[in-house]
Amino acid sequence: MRYVEEFRDPKAAKGVLAAIARVADEIGATRDAPVRIMEICGGHTHAIFRYGLDKLVHEGIEFIHGPGCPVCVLPMSRVDECVEIAERPGVIFTTFGDAMRVPGSRKSLMQAKADGCDIRMVYSPLDALELARRNPDREVVFFGLGFETTTPSTALTLQQAAREEIGSFSVFCNHITVPPPIKALLDDPHMQLDGFVGPGHVSMVIGIHPYDFIARDYGKPIAVAGFEPLDLLQSVLMVLEQIRDGRAEVENQYARVVPEHGNPVSLAAIADVYEERPSFEWRGLGEIDASGLRIREAYRAWDAEEKFGIGYAVGRKKVEEPEGCACGAVMTGRIKPTACPQFGRGCRPDMPLGALMVSSEGACAAYWTYGGARVVEPAE
Template structure:
C-alpha cells in the first residue's frame, strides 16, 4: 500500500476484525478473561482512541495503555529543576510545546512564563541553537525530553554547537530509554500481560533486535506496529497467530519504516554524545536502573546540570492524581477519581492529561462519551 487512505480502508478493517474474532475464539479467550495486550507507545494509544479501535475490537481483547508517552513519564521534580533553570538571570529556556503545561510541584513552565521567566516553545532543538546565536548575551537552555525517538536530534544539536564553538548553549537532558521501562513492567507482579504492541517511532531508531529478551526471557510475543488503524489491527492479528501457533517471537509489522538493526546514524549520534545514567526517576514507575541518558563529560560545557545548581528533589505526585497507575497499565483513565472533573486538558492535575499521547487526554477527547454510554447500560 502506498497512501494513507489505504491504511484506513473500512473493508480491510472489517476483514481483519473478523479474523481477530475467530482467532480469539480459537484461543479460548472470554470477556471475563480477555487477552491482555499492552501498546507501549503513546502514539498508538492516541490512534486507538482516535479511530475507535477499542470500541470495535471483541471484548475478548483488552488493550492496556503503557508508559510510552514521553511527557507523561516526566516526574515533578525534574519539572521543578527546569523551572529553577528558567528562573536564573539571563536564561532563555526552550522546550517542546507539550512540556509547557506539565505540572511541577508548584507550577508548570507555562505558569512560570506567565510570571516573567523567559521560556519559549520550539519545534526542534536546532531552533534553540539559533536562539543562542541570536542572543549571545543570554544563556540558552534546551529542556530535552523524550525516548530514543527525539534523543538523536538533541545529540546532533550538541555536536553542531560544539562544531560552531557556541559558549551560551546547553541542554537539560531528560531523555529516557524504552527497554529498561519494559523490563520494569514485566517484573511488576501486579501487571499480567499476554503480549506487546511494540513502539513504532522508537523502533525506527533502535530497531527490533533489542526486544528479543521479551520473547526469550519472559515468553511474551511483541509485534512492532505502525500507527494507522490497519497497522494496529494487523499487529493484533499477528500476535494472535503467534499465540495460537505456540510461537513467541519479535515480529515487525512496520517494516516499511523499521529495520532490525535500526538507524545507524541516529544510534552513532546518541552514543557519541550520551551515556546511560545509573538510574532515572519515572513518574509512576519510580527509579529505574540504566533508564535515562546523560551528557558525556566530553560535552560537559553543554550540560545544564553542570552549569546550574538545581534543587534535584524527588517530589511526590498530587494526592488526587493516579497517573502512575495508568502509566503502569493497572488502571484505566476513566477509573481515576478526578478524570474529566478536576482534571481536564485545560486544567491538568497529572501528565497523562497534558500530552495528546497521554491516555487520559486521548480518552477525554475521543472516548469518554462512549464509556459513559456503556456504563449507563451496564457494560464495563
C-alpha cells in the first residue's frame, strides 16, 4: 500500500539506522552522554515502542516522552467537572472512548455511567449533535478534547449547531494547543533537551511555522514526523544532522501530509469559533498562558462551561494527584514511566491511577503494552 509499505521497508530502515549511528558517533553521542530527543506526540511514543525503535537506534540516542497526549495532560479537576455535568438531571454527556476511564478525584466517567448517568461514547462531535436533534428535551453535552488535530471538527459542529439553532447542544471545551507547553518545557532550567520530533497530525492543521520559535529563540532543531518506522527514523536523522552541522531549523519530514502553512479551512473554523484562554491548567505543568481555547461570545450559547456554571466560568479548585502518582513527572520527561512508584503496582491498565496508563497515547500504556515492563509484587 502506497505510503505504508515503503515506510516499513526493513532494508531502507537498516540504511537509515546506519546513518543515525554514523552521525551519532560524529557528534560524540554515547550511552553516558546521550542526545536527548523529545517526541512531542503520544502517537509517536507508541510507534517508537511498537516498532522497537528505542532498541534499534544508536545507544547514544535517548527518547524523551513529551506532553503530547491531550487526555493525559488534562488535570483531574476537569474530569471532576465532566462528572458534575453528567450528574445533572436531563443531561446526555458524550465523549470519545479514551476519556471514559480517566480517573477524577471522585470517579471516572465510566464509573459515573455505572452509577446511572447517561454517558455515551461517540466517534465524532457530529454524533453528539445528532443526539441533540433526536432528544430536544434533553441537554446533550460533548466533551471537546484534544489538540489542534480535533479542534476543527468541534468548531465545525458548533457552527452547524448555531445555524440550526439547536439550543439543547453544548460543548465542554478542553481544546489545547501544542506550542505553549513546548515553550514552558524549554524555559525549565532542569529540562535538558537537544532536539524535537514534531507532531504530525497537529502540524497537518497548523503547518510548521508555529514551531519557528524553537529554532529561532532556543537554538533547538525540530523535524515534524509521520508515524511509520521510517518516518520516525528519518526525523531522528534530520535532527542529528542539524546538531552535527550546527544548525537549528524547522524541517518537515512529513511533507506528504503536512502543508507548510497548514489547512486553511480548518484554521478558519478554529479562528471563527475559538479564542485563546488567558491560561489553562496542564497536568504536570500547571497553568500555562494562552495554551487553551475557549468558545467565543458569538457561540457562547453552546458553551457548557457557561451554561452549567462550572470550571473557569466560576473559578476552579485545584485537585492534587493521588499519592505516589508521578504522571506529571512522566508527562514532562523528567522520569520514565517505570520510575513511577505506582507503575505496575497501584497503577495498571485494569486499575489506573493516572491518565497515562489509560489513554491510547499515554506513555505508561506504551511501556506496559510494548516495553515488556511488568512489575509483580512478591508473594507474601
